[in-house]
Amino acid sequence: MSDASLSPFVKWAGGKRQLLNEIKERMPEGFYRYYEPFVGGGAVVFDILPENAVINDINRALINAYRQICKEPKAFLNIINSLDSKMWEDGKAYYYSLRERYNDKLMKKEYDTELAALFVFINKHCFNGLYRVNGRGLFNVPYNNSRRKSVDKESIYAVSEYLENVTILEGDFQNACVTARKGDFIFIDSPYAPLNPTSFESYTKEGFDIESHRRLAELFDELTQRGCKCMLTNHNTDLIQELYGNKGYRMDVVRVKRMINSDASNRVGEEIIICNY
Known part of the structure; x- marks a missing residue:
């Protein structure tokens, strides 16, 4: 790479x-x-x-994404590509449904590969890529009307390979x-x-x-x-x-x-x- x-x-x-x-x-x-x-x-x-x-x-959700891409790049790509493939019938409704799913996992403290994929997906499809939370710590940035692909496969594998030798702290x-x-x-x-x-x-x-x-x-x-x-x-x-x-x-x-x-x-x-x- x-x-x-x-x-x-x-x-x-x-x-x-x-x-x-x-x-x-x-x-x-x-x-x-x-x-x-x-x-x-x-x-x-x-x-x-x-x-x-x-x-x-x-930001624990951000660091979870770093760690999941480092350890499980293939699983991460499978999930986020699946999220991308289901979006396009009604992008706005789909985005808000995934934002709700993401926040539900935050509340349950489920810091796993699915949360990492949701995190990156909403980052690419929210207003200006802004990460903002309310007083309860729940993500509340609106949809940006984008339907673009969330990630590049080659780049994710390159990031994963590099991060293998990086100390990742939270x-x-x-x-x-x-x-x-x-x-x-x-x-x-x-x-x-x-x-x-x-x-x-x-x-x-x-x-x-x-x-x-x-x-x-x-x-x-x-x-x-x-x-x-x-x-x-x-x-x-x-x-x-x-x-x-x-x-x-x-x-x-x-x-x-x-x-x-x-x-x-x-x-x-x-x-x-x-x-x-």
Whole structure:
């Protein structure tokens, strides 16, 4: 399998595909292990393909999809291809029936191959690939009217093969970095800091509040003291400037498009890439 066939199997809010060149230009020339405590859709790890990688996310359904594709790619493909084949008579009704099935399995904590297939299916057929849950932790994003195929067979097998040699963790970002040591590289793509006080989206039931951003900044400082090479991306906001400014870190501001904002006039913004090396 060629590396060209390996690509993210989900679309993820805040994904870094459009920033890949900027990120790769700033990566350290050499490092030991690669850590990504907020892996999301995996745009970066699936592009650079580090040999010794640790990936993590707090979203249990997302990590279940990584693990199932890693361990059971054939079973995953059989289920999702079956889901695709039954959709097209009434796409909207079918999508909502599968969303209900997905939420039912979440309530029952059935983190299996079927849940992984449902997770990827609804990701490809919901509005902007957004993962949003309500207060009960149930997925509630509407249908996007797409009838496209959910996955590419060759890409799923390539992802599975690569993930066999990757450590896949599920949980808090701080725990994911416990084993990071001098010379390791940590790429941190955390949930965005708020552009305004009401702009947070709940991607997991736990959410990621301002205190979480403060705790992350403390971890960035701690990893720096350990001798780790760290890169962090986020909105260029006053909060991020407050948390990381005046510490000697390299802070580069880049222009980006906001793909999820419903107001076209607000789809251009600034991101900041912060490096401690």
